[in-house]
Amino acid sequence: MYNRRNMLLWAATTVSVAGLCAMPAHAQDSVKIGLILPMTGGQASTGKQIDNAIKLYMQQKGDTVAGKKIEVILKDDAAVPDNTKRLAQELIVNDKVNFIAGFGVTPAALAAAPLATQAKIPEVVMAAGTSIITERSPYIVRTSFTLAQSSTIIGDWAIKNGIKKVATLTSDYAPGNDALTFFKQHFTAGGGEVVEEVKVPLANPDFAPFLQRMKDAKPDAMFVFVPAGQGGNFMKQYAERGLDKSGIKVIGPGDVMDDDLLNNMGDAALGAVTAHLYSAAHPSAMNKDFVAAYKKAFGNRPGFMAVSGYDGIHLIYEALKKTGGDTNGDKLIEAMKGMKWESPRGPISIDPETRDIVQNIYIRKVEKVDGELYNVEFATFEAVKDSGKTKK
Numbered sequence: 001m002y003n004r005r006n007m008l009l010w011a012a013t014t015v016s017v018a019g020l021c022a023m024p025a026h027a028q029d030s031v032k033i034g035l036i037l038p039m040t041g042g043q044a045s046t047g048k049q050i051d052n053a054i055k056l057y058m059q060q061k062g063d064t065v066a067g068k069k070i071e072v073i074l075k076d077d078a079a080v081p082d083n084t085k086r087l088a089q090e091l092i093v094n095d096k097v098n099f100i101a102g103f104g105v106t107p108a109a110l111a112a113a114p115l116a117t118q119a120k121i122p123e124v125v126m127a128a129g130t131s132i133i134t135e136r137s138p139y140i141v142r143t144s145f146t147l148a149q150s151s152t153i154i155g156d157w158a159i160k161n162g163i164k165k166v167a168t169l170t171s172d173y174a175p176g177n178d179a180l181t182f183f184k185q186h187f188t189a190g191g192g193e194v195v196e197e198v199k200v201p202l203a204n205p206d207f208a209p210f211l212q213r214m215k216d217a218k219p220d221a222m223f224v225f226v227p228a229g230q231g232g233n234f235m236k237q238y239a240e241r242g243l244d245k246s247g248i249k250v251i252g253p254g255d256v257m258d259d260d261l262l263n264n265m266g267d268a269a270l271g272a273v274t275a276h277l278y279s280a281a282h283p284s285a286m287n288k289d290f291v292a293a294y295k296k297a298f299g300n301r302p303g304f305m306a307v308s309g310y311d312g313i314h315l316i317y318e319a320l321k322k323t324g325g326d327t328n329g330d331k332l333i334e335a336m337k338g339m340k341w342e343s344p345r346g347p348i349s350i351d352p353e354t355r356d357i358v359q360n361i362y363i364r365k366v367e368k369v370d371g372e373l374y375n376v377e378f379a380t381f382e383a384v385k386d387s388g389k390t391k392k
Helices: 002-029 044-061 081-093 106-119 131-136 147-160 174-189 208-217 231-240 285-298 304-323 329-336
Strands: 030-037 068-076 099-102 123-125 140-142 165-171 193-200 221-225 249-253 273-276 340-343 346-350 357-369 372-384
Touching: 030 044, 030 081, 030 304, 044 068, 044 285, 044 304, 068 081, 081 099, 081 106, 099 106, 099 304, 106 123, 106 131, 106 140, 106 174, 123 304, 131 140, 147 174, 147 221, 147 249, 147 273, 147 357, 147 372, 165 174, 165 208, 174 193, 174 221, 174 249, 193 208, 208 231, 273 372, 285 304, 304 329, 304 340, 346 372
Parallel strands: 030 068, 030 099, 099 123, 123 140, 165 193, 165 221, 221 249, 249 273
Antiparallel strands: 273 357, 340 346, 346 357, 357 372
């Protein structure tokens, strides 16, 4: 009896130790990416675009890098930061992910930042656009944009093109505040006047009453920032209130004219001028191939969130190549700093000091091309860094 019990204990211990020994070997054979995105709720189009683009990239490039199998674990946070924090913790502790990525809105990216620092794993921000994000953890790298990059440029453009009076409508959260701040700095410095200033709720906004105030203020143009996914609803109410017939044009960063939703906005969107990082009409050969492949795979055109996700997974792949598959967080971040490549949006790089994206910003106008609405680029500002950090 004694011997039999000892043998059972020995067998159980052997299995347990063998299991523990096998775990690192298994972990070394794969790289896990915890992808946290809003797949439901008001920001769902952001999540779907990024998820689609990552799937497309992995179809094109394969799912093995430096001898490691890439495994993406998708979690829906519905753009609620409490969900983001909980999901990030579960992915890090339970799933043992090597990266966390995605982050549809700024509060989500900020909620995950302390966890990335504590776990010493890269947080690749593929959407959220407030300047402060990369300052919140030395492990954050961004492949999307900042609102300062585009809002300063559209402010300067407005002054140079005879727009003297502007009413502003921005979502009342950090990116909206960034967009407003940097636009006003440049627009008023050039002699422009803000005649009406409105902030709308981030969640489920009803734009109609605010739009009436815009109309009554009789500005030359409206500066608008709403996050990706809300532009269609905004333009619908803009047309219903007759602002498209009033001569008040829409200007702003490009989020409001997201390619993903643009075709459904109707002729009210024609003539809108925005500054942004990407257009599905960008004329490079690489972008034409990207748009064609995305349309074939998913049945619609990619927007700026899609290209941010496409570049985000590219950055992860290339960093792993540079480290030879080593998933040490510090080595991966070092590999990402200063990295440069050609994207469907144009040439981009990761600023080695701020870990933020450096990219071209394009001035675009909504025009009809072959019966469809597109943001047609007509001016380029090259290698734009985030100016938001230096102004804090």
